[in-house]
Amino acid sequence: MDSLFFVAKDGEEFTYSRLIHDLNSCTQVPHYCKLLKTYDIFKTILSSIVHGIDIVLLDSDFSELELKKLAIDLDKVNKYKNVSKKQIENKAELISLIKQARDWRVSLYTSGTTGIPKKITHRLDNLTRLARISEKHANDVWAYAYNPTHIAGIQVFFQSILNGNGMIDVFKLSSDDVMKRINGYNITNISATPTFYRMLLPLCSEYPSVRRITSGGESFDPHLSGHLEKAFPNAKLRNIYASTEAGSVLESNNDKFVITCPDQCKIVDNRLFIHMSLLGVDDATEGWYDTGDLVEVVDPEVQEFVFIGRDNELVNVGGLKANPLEIEQVLCLHPSISKARVWGKTNPVVGTILVAEVVTMNSCSEAELRAFLKENLQDYKIPRVISFVDNIDLTRSGKVKRI
Secondary structure: OOEEEEEOOOEEEEEEEHHHHHHHOOEEEEEEEEOOHHHHHHHHHHHHHOOOOOOEEOOOOOOHHHHHHHOOHHHOOOOHHHOOOOOOOOOOHHHHHHHHHHOOOOEOOOOOOOHHHEEEEEEHHHHHOOOOOHHHOOEEEEEEEOOOOOOOHHHHHHHHHHOOEEEEEEEOOOOHHHHHHHHOOOOOEEEOOOHHHHHHOOOOOOOOOOEEEEEOOOOOOOOOHHHHHHHOOOOEEEEEEEEEOOOOEEEEOOOEEEEEEOEEEEEEEOEEEEHHHOOOOOOOOOEEEEEEEEEEEEEEEOOOOEEEEHHHHHHEEOEEEEEEHHHHHHHHHHEEEEEEEEEEEEEEEEEEEEEEEEEOOOOOOOOHHHHHHHHHHHHHOOOOEEOOOOOOOOOOOEEEEOO
């Protein structure tokens, strides 16, 4: 029986036989890849590996102006290089070819959450550093919940294909459609951002097929754990710290991380540094890289810490530092709130004020929400303006878009 490789958003199913047929029919491979359909992106990635061509992945919605700002020659986008046809016999041979391509390189762009995207180049061995590849994972089925041109999406792709698994696209689908696909395809693994998991709330049923839940890409919200454990009773919950610059670095089963390799990570003045050798191939291999992530050490003896937020996202309110992430997490503790976004806005009279947007699951008044915040936050952390909205903008990678 032919095994499933990928299910697209529109329901089209692609088997491994179809994938291998398409790879064997390939006679052209681009260096700069800007494609709309996820299957076409996957096929192009694999074609570039099979034919030994490094590739640059571009978001499908990059405008011409954005490409020019990134110094990309528009004439080179989707310009193909002719290659000779290959003859891959089966899935096992395809997986073997991927494993042999350790020096293959892919260039990606950061999500641009707070600025212009930055180009990062990775070798395959760096992208698969924490991948679990064994017979134990041969029957896994992945919910594909990331942008396929960003590092988290690429890592899930390789984790899946190196085990011969299937992937079911759920990126930016509605909560109802996601849950239908989990049930319909007996999905076993979900890797997504906390924003994605909040989008699923309220979770009213159990989904026993799921055995592993992974959260990454944003600071983990520990208050989500209870919702996820109830809906996915058979799943282990893991928290991953990763970045576009370094890939996956740390792993934990809660919001606390432990530095087990001091030659790879260290904390200085409550800031996390990672060794330059973990970064993309264009970076130096000596010295330390400041991630910009602020942490709090909770156990100095074992170097256990929790993430507080990004240094460039803290808001100065009357001389005091407010952390938007902390406020968002408190807002989402209210039983009526599913999503929240908080940012600083300049006010000509009082300086910077905090502004919040919230998405509700059921009726909630501003007075009720403010009373809740007053019980859980210091006064300076309570947003001056609270707006009730239908949706909150996300970045291309599915994270909350910062303002």
